Amino acid sequence: MNRKIVIVFGGVSFEHEISIVSAIAMKEVLQAELHYVFLDGARNFYYIPNERLNAKLFSSGKYKKCDKLTLGKEGFIKKSVFSTSVIPCDVILNLIHSGDGEDGTLSAMFDFYSLPYIGPRKEACAISINKFLTKGYASSLNIKTMNYQYYNKGEIVRVKEYPVIVKPVRLGSSIGVSIVKEEADLLYALDVAYEYDNAIIIEPFVSNIEEYNVAGCKIEGEFVLSLVEEPQKSEFLDFEKKYLDFSRTSTVQEANISSELKNALKDAFKKIYNTLFDGSMIRCDFFVINNVVYLNEINPIPGSMSNYLYEDFSSTLVSLSYDLPKIQNITISYDYVNKIQSAKGK
The missing domain is CATH 3.30.470.20 (ATP-grasp fold, B domain)
Structure with a gap:
């Protein structure tokens, strides 16, 4: 029996488009029953039928004609005037790169509702x-990691030796990253990096x-x-x-x-x-x-x-x-409160 996998992609992220490409690639490489859920820039969830999954659907905005979903303890829920249904799901695949997918936002939501998912947990994010x-x-x-200098926006940056590579602290996929070969190019590289984050790292660049x-x-x-x-x-x-x-x-x-x-x-x-x-x-x-x-x-x-x-x-x-981390079940007993109340009653 095929595993039912809900692929969540898109998200509020500078790598939003990469996530769409990744989602489309999964159709070719995953032998499972796939269901696609798109998270748009307004943080609305949409159910995307497999036959409609293509890049133009999102760039044109036509995805908004698809069914809107909500997230709850049952999973992704589709509501209409006369009925409510849950998207079939054995496990969620978090496929949002950077942003909502990697900063812990989605992980926290899935954990909150005790939903099984493949992806980094909050601490890993x-x-x-x-x-x-x-x-x-x-x-x-x-x-080991490369030597580095860390700066917050507004701090004076001093580079002793070139070339260096300037990176936003919280971003991947080379977005906002620049190689700086001489001091004259440093200010522009800093401006580019600070467009994406308020902190940067500077490392020596080794060709x-x-x-x-x-x-x-x-x-x-x-x-x-x-x-x-x-x-x-x-x-x-x-x-x-x-x-x-x-x-x-x-x-x-x-x-x-x-x-x-x-x-x-x-x-x-x-x-x-x-x-x-x-x-x-x-x-x-x-x-x-x-x-x-x-x-x-x-x-x-x-x-x-x-x-x-x-x-x-x-x-x-x-x-x-089939082997995901188990969420600890905490039993709420109110024993402590009851003891206090009992003590007051004596």
Whole structure:
């Protein structure tokens, strides 16, 4: 019997369009009964029939003619004048990149209603969406990251040596990111980054650096890891190139590197995933400098779920859907209040 998966996509996010591309890609790679729920810029949920799922539906605004939904304890609810129905669902797949999907907004809603979902939990969102906190988390695990300077908007920025790369603290997919090769270009790069966030990180830029990606999850206590990918070489993989890259659905070739380096990358992934990312399928992007592994970024909801890195993406996701973190059941007894009342009555 096919698993019923509700894919939530769109959201209030600078990566809204990437989420749409990811949702469309799932039709090709997930062997399950899929139901699509679109979250628009006004934070309204819409039920999108599979046959109508295409990019133009959203860019034209015609999605607003689809049924509007509400979210409750039963899941996604469709109401009409004469009836109320619940969208069939065994598990929700959070497919909103950045914004609502990765900042903990949706995670908190799903947790509040005790709904089963694949995606980062609130604590994982807080760590992974913020590059400053990510570096601190990696450091606690003895995983190296690039040296950096952290600035809030309005602070005086001083760079001693170029080239550098300027990044908004809370954004991915290279949006708002600039390579600065000389001081004359710094002010413009800062203006661009501050358009997206009120805090930035500045790191040294190393050309021709070795880059590798590893994706995976944990099922019944055992790690299920993807191939190790060596992404397309370019001085800088900008937003447009990444946007097109996210639409891939065919499996990539494994990186041609030593088994020792593969193991080092996978070990670093396992340390990062730990228990913090239980219930999610993440991707970690690494640098390697002089055979030393550095964490570049944690992608808690990667583009198209990085399906192209897995030998059997669909089976992995479906298996994970049966082994999600359990929400602690807290019994409300009012024993303490009753004791106080009893004491007062004596």
